[in-house]
Amino acid sequence: MEIGILFLRKFTSMKNLLILTFMNFFLSHCAQKKIDLTQKPEQQTMENSTHTNNPYYSRTDKTKLNVSNEEWRKILPPEVYAIAREANTEYPFTGKYNDFDELGEYYCAVCGNHLFRSSSKFASSCGWPSFYEADKDGVIYKRDTSHGMERIEVLCKRCDSHLGHVFNDGPPPTGMRFCMNSASLDFEPDSRK
Numbered sequence: 001m002e003i004g005i006l007f008l009r010k011f012t013s014m015k016n017l018l019i020l021t022f023m024n025f026f027l028s029h030c031a032q033k034k035i036d037l038t039q040k041p042e043q044q045t046m047e048n049s050t051h052t053n054n055p056y057y058s059r060t061d062k063t064k065l066n067v068s069n070e071e072w073r074k075i076l077p078p079e080v081y082a083i084a085r086e087a088n089t090e091y092p093f094t095g096k097y098n099d100f101d102e103l104g105e106y107y108c109a110v111c112g113n114h115l116f117r118s119s120s121k122f123a124s125s126c127g128w129p130s131f132y133e134a135d136k137d138g139v140i141y142k143r144d145t146s147h148g149m150e151r152i153e154v155l156c157k158r159c160d161s162h163l164g165h166v167f168n169d170g171p172p173p174t175g176m177r178f179c180m181n182s183a184s185l186d187f188e189p190d191s192r193k
């Protein structure tokens with residue numbers, strides 16, 4: 001009987017340990033408030049198409065934008081707004097650019113600012129599209145201490161939209177891992193040039 005109780009306690013503590021380990025892994029890989037993206041990757045188009053009715057979207061204009069979230073909410077699709085303007089994070093392995101290796105350029109889905117070139121994208125297996133290098137004129141960084149973690153948030157330099165976080169566990173040549181949300185990105189394939 002006593003052995004049975006001891007075994008049960010041990011089993012319960014191991015189970016708790018496994019749950020905690022899983023949660024820690026999940027949080028350390030970009031976790032913030034999670035939202036459920038109702039669209040599956042195959043149902044999404046390769047462009048976020050946020051610029052159809054977006055007067056601020058431009059791939060050439062580098063002028064800093066100062067647009068309120070109230071206005072962005074009227075312009076952007078809900079899933080783009082939630083991530084880019086309210087710093088939510090899409091669920092891992094759900095973003096359309098996670099398992100995606102076409103050649104081309106990545107732009108901000110909110111304002112069209114250039115962010116990444118596909119040649120810096122790598123398979124990180126973390127569940128989010130990852131790059132080892134960003135366009136230095138495309139992004140800015142901000143210290144993020146939310147959720148009890150010390151992280152560096154990556155934002156669009158032109159419109160201040162949330163893109164994701166950057167970590168120092170990436171591959172050469174930079175050793176950086178820009179862990180991005182697909183919803184904040186807009187892809188233009190080289191084939192369309």
Ligand code: FE
Pocket residue numbers: 108109110111112113156157158159160161
């Ligand atoms: Fe932007």
